[in-house]
Each structure stands twice: as C-alpha cells, then as structure tokens.
Amino acid sequence: MAVRQSMRNGIGILCRIYSNPGLQKCRWHSSMMHSETHPAPKSSPNWQLCAAVCLTRLPLVAPNHLEIEKEYFELLRQQEYERSVLSQWEIEHNRQVELITAVETGEKDPQDIDFKVSHQDIEDENEAKLKEFLESEHEHFVFDDDLKNINRKMRDMLVYIVKMKLGNDEVWLLPTQQIQEYETMKECAERALAIHRSDEFQARIFSNAPSSFYKYKFPKGVRLNCERDGAKLFIYSAIAKCSVVALAEKRFGKPTELKFEDPCVLDYAWVTADELKQRLKPKYFEAVKSILC
Structure with a gap:
C-alpha cells in the first residue's frame, strides 16, 4: 500500500508540473543554471x-685531450720519471756524453771513443722525424664537409x-x-x-x-x-x-x-x-x- 501511495504522489507532481507553465519555466531555468555551472568536458588530444x-x-679515432687531461698526463709522466731508475739506454747515453766531454777537454784520446753513432744523434734524428710527422698530420679531410x-x-x-x-x-x-x-x-x-x-x-x-x-x-x-x-x-x-x-x-x-x-x-x-x-x-x-x- 505504501509503494502504491508513493507512485500516485509522484504521478500527481508530474501532472502539475506539465500543466503549469510557471513550473516548466522554473525547470528550464534550473537546467540552464546546471549547464552553466558544469560545462561539458573537452575532448582530450589525439x-x-x-x-x-x-x-x-x-x-x-681517439678524441683530442682536454687541457686538464694534458696537465694530468704530464704530472704522471713527471712522477714516473722521478721515481724510476735509469734504463740501459740512459746509462749508455750518459757514458757516451762523459766520454765525448773528456775528449773535447783533452783528458782522453779520440781513439778511446768506442761507438760509431752516439745515442744522442739517434735521439735527435727520431725527434726530427716525430716533429715532421706531427706537422704533416691533417685534422681536416676533404670528406669532413660531406x-x-x-x-x-x-x-x-x-x-x-x-x-x-x-x-x-x-x-x-x-x-x-x-x-x-x-x-x-x-x-x-x-x-x-x-x-x-x-x-x-x-x-x-x-x-x-x-x-x-x-x-x-x-x-x-x-x-x-x-x-x-x-x-x-x-x-x-x-x-x-x-x-x-x-x-x-x-x-x-x-x-x-x-x-x-x-x-x-x-x-x-x-x-x-x-x-x-x-x-x-x-x-x-x-x-x-x-x-x-
């Protein structure tokens, strides 16, 4: 009985709304206000x-060293040089230098020289070859622009x-x-x-x-x-x-x-x-x- 009574009350309210223009106008204004306060959601980007x-x-090829890398490399090279002992090449090099100096000062006879080419001449020749190679090395090639x-x-x-x-x-x-x-x-x-x-x-x-x-x-x-x-x-x-x-x-x-x-x-x-x-x-x-x- 309670369900039937509630249904009758609802039908009665609807009939009064549609029969009364004033209530329809209020309902229209209510829907407009609802649409203004809650706009339709925008479509998301596709x-x-x-x-x-x-x-x-x-x-x-290996990139060129930075300045700090060059300084660090030189520091390591200097430390290794100071802490290392003389090699056989360096010992012979120093002996030849002392012998040549003694010959020039007259302390020894030129016939005492027991080598044909000194280590110093070999080192100077290699240094010249290295310098020539570094000067001839090209950093820019023709195909670098292609x-x-x-x-x-x-x-x-x-x-x-x-x-x-x-x-x-x-x-x-x-x-x-x-x-x-x-x-x-x-x-x-x-x-x-x-x-x-x-x-x-x-x-x-x-x-x-x-x-x-x-x-x-x-x-x-x-x-x-x-x-x-x-x-x-x-x-x-x-x-x-x-x-x-x-x-x-x-x-x-x-x-x-x-x-x-x-x-x-x-x-x-x-x-x-x-x-x-x-x-x-x-x-x-x-x-x-x-x-x-």
Whole structure:
C-alpha cells in the first residue's frame, strides 16, 4: 500500500508540473543554471604513437685531450720519471756524453771513443722525424664537409638524421615510423632502422625500453588531414658499427648515397652534436642530448 501511495504522489507532481507553465519555466531555468555551472568536458588530444631511433656512430679515432687531461698526463709522466731508475739506454747515453766531454777537454784520446753513432744523434734524428710527422698530420679531410659520409669527423660522435616533409614544412628528425596494429614499440623502432640500413655499416638497438621521449604538435594542415593533434616519440638508442673494408675503401671516396621509397624523406645527414643542435628544435634536441651524454 505504501509503494502504491508513493507512485500516485509522484504521478500527481508530474501532472502539475506539465500543466503549469510557471513550473516548466522554473525547470528550464534550473537546467540552464546546471549547464552553466558544469560545462561539458573537452575532448582530450589525439596523439599518434611513433618510435624513433637515435642512430649514432662512435668516434673512429681517439678524441683530442682536454687541457686538464694534458696537465694530468704530464704530472704522471713527471712522477714516473722521478721515481724510476735509469734504463740501459740512459746509462749508455750518459757514458757516451762523459766520454765525448773528456775528449773535447783533452783528458782522453779520440781513439778511446768506442761507438760509431752516439745515442744522442739517434735521439735527435727520431725527434726530427716525430716533429715532421706531427706537422704533416691533417685534422681536416676533404670528406669532413660531406654530411652524407659516415666516415667524416673521425674524432667526434655522429648522429643520423633525416629531413622529412610534414605538410608544407620540411623538418629534420630522427628516423621515425608510426606504430602499427599488433606491433610492439621496439618492433616499430627496428622497422624504422631497417629502412635506413646500409651496406657500409651494421646497426642494432640496445634494449627493449626506449632511452628518451619527446612529443610535438603537427602543423595545422597535417592535423586536418590525419585527424591527429601531434606525435609522441619513444626514442630508442642504436649504434652504427662501420665496416673496416668500407672505411678503407670510402675514406677518400664518395660514399654510396641511400635511396628511400618514402617520398616524405627528402634528405639525410651524419652530424655532430653542434650541427644537430642547429637543425633540431630546442626541446627535441634536449631529448636527444640525454642519450648522447
């Protein structure tokens, strides 16, 4: 009986509301106030997930020493010299110097000299050869200006980048691919690396987890076409190991240029950290720099 009575009361209230225009107006104002105080939630950005590869080539020769390294090396050399004993070469060198001095002062006869070439003459000759070699050593080669040559800048670490066409813009990026269905992030990174692989070097990714992360917004034209606000890049680290044969053959020759089937890839380059900073956007460069450090 109580349930039936409550149902009758509710039906009666509804009938009075719809039959009275004033109550309908109050109800309309109440709904408007509710909509103003609680606006509809905004749609979240739609991001395209991508995997990028920071492909680096390690220095081929030892980098130049810093000033503090040179000072420390000289300190160690001086300590070793002071704490060491004379070698057989140094003992013979000192004996020959004393003998020559005695001959010059007349204390001994020139026939007492028992050697044809003194150790001092041999040392002077070797010092002259070393000086000539250091002066003839070239720090700058012709192919250092060729950004497509993987053997350029032998003392520096290089990073491989590509120029991509995004809408009407041309931007430099790391090798990047969009993730496909039923594909892991590392598989996507390996696919991006396989597109840019060459016979001149072998490359492999270090780990299953990315080494850095970066996201960016697409240009307006690209956003309208692909219905995506931007891309989130999961950056993996990889090392390019140059072939010894390729290094010897291509050292003074022009390397084989890579060709891409993707029309969006316009160009590629092997650049140093300073050159990379000039081509990438500041936040993008900071994400890549964390891998190079």
